[in-house]
Amino acid sequence: MFSTVLIANRGEIALRVARACRELGIRTVAVYSTVDRDSAVVRFADQAVQIGPPPAKASYLSIPAIIEAALQTGAQAIHPGYGFLSEDPDFAEVCEANDIVFIGPPAHVMQQLGDKAVARALMAKAGLPVLPGSTDALTSAAEAKELAQQVGYPVILKAVAGGGGRGMAVVEDADGLRHAYRETQAHARAVFGDDRLYLERFVQDARHVEVQVLCDRHGSVIHLGERDCSVQRRHQKLIEESPAPEMPTELREAMWAAAVRGAAAVGFVGAGTFEFVLTPDHEFYLMEINCRLQVEHPVTELVTGVDIVREQITVAAGLPLSVRQDEVRTNGVALECRVNAEDPARDFAPAPGLLTEFVPPGGPFVRIDTHAYPGWRVGPDYDSLLAKAAVWAPDRAQAIARMDRVLEEFRVSGPGVRTTIGFLRSTLAHPLFQTAQHTTGLVASMSEEENGHPAQAAAVPAPVVLG
Secondary structure, eight states, rough: OOOOOEEEOOOOHHHHHHHHHTTTTOOOEEEEEEETTTTTHHHSSSSSEEEEESSSTTTOOOOHHHHHHHHHHOSSEOOOOOSTTTOOHHHHHHHHTTEEEESSOHHHHHHHHHSSHHHHHHHHHOOOBBSSSOOOOOOOHHHHHHHHHHHSSSSSEEEEEEEEEEEEEEEEEEGGGGHHHHHHHHHHHHSSOOOOOEEEETTTEEEEEEEEEEOOOTTTEEEEEEEEEEEEEEEEEEEEEEEEOOOOOOHHHHHHHHHHHHHHHHTEEEEEEEEEETTTOOOEEEEEEEEEEEHHHHHHHHOOOOHHHHHHHHTTTOOOOSSOOGGGGOSSEEEEEEEEEEEETTTEEEEEEOOEEEEEOOOEEEEEEOOOTOOOOESSSSSEEEEEEEESSHHHHHHHHHHHHHHHHOEEEOTOOSHHHHHHHHHSSHHHHHHHHHOTTHHHHHHHHTTTTTGGGGGSOOOOOOO
């Protein structure tokens, strides 16, 4: 086992990883930008190293600064959390070159799966269902138009290097394709430094369901069930639950088997997630594969009792998984709501400020993952996540009721600070969510209802993407 692990991240996930290390008896090193010097993980960790100014490119995305911090503190391994460098194969290679273990999949696996076009081809070869579309990166708008005619509209253009809801556009007819191609290509070039695009059929009224996998270096590949992540705003997830509601057993098992088969085909190691789009006709298709911990991992931990972060660390140290597939049991229902410092009335615009009050809820079967506290300033430099509220209950109705109570009990305030708490409660109370009939278009339909338009007037639901 490692004696020292450096955590190359910030916020609630850095604190989550530090706690897992503490329970394993591992010394922790936190890194921080100048604006994060008073963060919770800096206070909690055994040692902390300042790595740069607030801009992420100069701090949390600075590979030289993070590697230097690891070398100076004697860290044997680096846990990247999620976001930032968590899926960067170059970072994993630099870690290896400096005899530091990267807690995640091998660099070559991330390289393959990070290229969405390559990943589609690999998974199709492994027998996973993929949406009709391009098998390679598109070469021109004309090629995209020809392929779209074959696939059938609507289609979705996606950046090969994309993720997190960025670098994609839904196109409803041939008239809008050329403009959408040009705009999406420019966006991909600016954000990812790679303007290659691919095209898929766009599924209307879809659900977003993902399967958690764990793999070790000894050939074990298991799944921990699935999560439904269909409640999304601006292509980013707001509410997640496990297990996914209203899914036939045969469909659930087929999805699990596909994820395990895909992970084994590429030699995956560590924790990963296979993202699927589920059609109204109960057909599922692979969207993408994430080579990292997910924000919503707590719901899986609550229903299975498996500590996913602990497994990541022990697998990276060369140990086998602590659980076999036949030992995995799903019990009850878990929900997670992301409490963000955003203003839903302004299209979820960031609403940073000083937290004068921050009182998280409690009670039975409640888990709050947060780094915030009274006196903490929510700045504009990073994402707006304040806390993840997760609950467990024997069934879905009780889980929803418990989550509503938790959100009602949450106290967050400060000059300029707005949160998504009220919107989350409205979503939980929506008839479509209550009856598990919601899709990725729910948030858009709620907005239309609020503005006096019927929900069914929505022309195109929000794209199904990873948040």
